[in-house]
Amino acid sequence: MLHIINKSPLSSGTLESCLRMNAAGDILLTEDAVYAATKGNVFEGKLREAMARCKVYVLQPDLEARGLADRLIEGVTSVDHGGFVDLTISNNACQSWL
Amino acid sequence: MKFGIVVNEGPYQHQASDSAYLFAKAAIAKGHEVWRVFFYHDGVNNASKLTEPPQDDRHIVNRWTKLAEEHKVDLVVCVAAALRRGIKEENLAQGFRISGLGQLVEAGTKCDRLVTFGD
Amino acid sequence: MSEGTVKKFMFVNRKAPHGTIYALESLEVVLITAAFDQDVSLVFADDGVYQLKKGQQTKGIETKNFSPTYRALEGYDIEKLYVEKESMEARGLSEEDLLVDVTVLSSAEMGKLMAEQDVVLSF
Numbered sequence: 001m002l003h004i005i006n007k008s009p010l011s012s013g014t015l016e017s018c019l020r021m022n023a024a025g026d027i028l029l030t031e032d033a034v035y036a037a038t039k040g041n042v043f044e045g046k047l048r049e050a051m052a053r054c055k056v057y058v059l060q061p062d063l064e065a066r067g068l069a070d071r072l073i074e075g076v077t078s079v080d081h082g083g084f085v086d087l088t089i090s091n092n093a094c095q096s097w098l
Numbered sequence: 099m100k101f102g103i104v105v106n107e108g109p110y111q112h113q114a115s116d117s118a119y120l121f122a123k124a125a126i127a128k129g130h131e132v133w134r135v136f137f138y139h140d141g142v143n144n145a146s147k148l149t150e151p152p153q154d155d156r157h158i159v160n161r162w163t164k165l166a167e168e169h170k171v172d173l174v175v176c177v178a179a180a181l182r183r184g185i186k187e188e189n190l191a192q193g194f195r196i197s198g199l200g201q202l203v204e205a206g207t208k209c210d211r212l213v214t215f216g217d
Numbered sequence: 218m219s220e221g222t223v224k225k226f227m228f229v230n231r232k233a234p235h236g237t238i239y240a241l242e243s244l245e246v247v248l249i250t251a252a253f254d255q256d257v258s259l260v261f262a263d264d265g266v267y268q269l270k271k272g273q274q275t276k277g278i279e280t281k282n283f284s285p286t287y288r289a290l291e292g293y294d295i296e297k298l299y300v301e302k303e304s305m306e307a308r309g310l311s312e313e314d315l316l317v318d319v320t321v322l323s324s325a326e327m328g329k330l331m332a333e334q335d336v337v338l339s340f
Contacts, residue, residue: 001332021328031113081124088211095337096214199249206336
């Protein structure tokens, strides 16, 4: 299952809920969720914990749009929209946490 | 692969429609089929032909129309959600059609993947 | 109205009712999906648990009270209703506060159930 998150963890509990309920599976951070993947944000520790059991991806164009391409946490894989498409295929299904 | 896409937010207010469009374009570029895009909730506002963005901005509605024409994408607007929000045949942009929620379920059953964009 | 293929559809409700229309429009999809003879599960987590709270009275805000519809789901053969325990407890609620019978699952059990689905729609 690919989990797609689009909200900042600093203003929404969505990413936290996803991590609480899902022990495994790929996570893709898009739109305002890309803030979760940047160095120094208060959620960094929780994301790093999750990275021990899940593969975490970030949508690079969304990161660049927000001026944070140089702050990406090591170990988070950046993908473009084509990579997003590939992730929906390599996983058996996907879930957008709206 | 056959993709279904769901758009749950209106244009310009939220990034959902932009993200969905870029996803659809990328899927097509990779040789996949985008079988249907279903517009629900405020997403039905993506189908208004009365939309007039400033000259220097992207035209979200026309962009969907063009994608539908060039790649035979079925753009379906939920009738119940549309009528609630004043989207009707008379202000429906080209390439879109109004139909029931069954079309969303059908996208779920017939497509290999259903990807939702919303808030 | 069977489409031939039966898939596991899960509807994940994580938003409170009334403040936005998502809960109401989600229910509309759920009812249609059941009519297509699909394997339907409903999940209520985070503020979505509030959708099932007993005693909702919307007269004063002049909106439609759709909460009785949850009780009608059984009539559409929608019987798989799941509530995440952590979400329910975090809101000071218990099963007795809910309009309908549900299966309460831990976060881990919920995650496992989600992973088994073919189509997940979240509203």
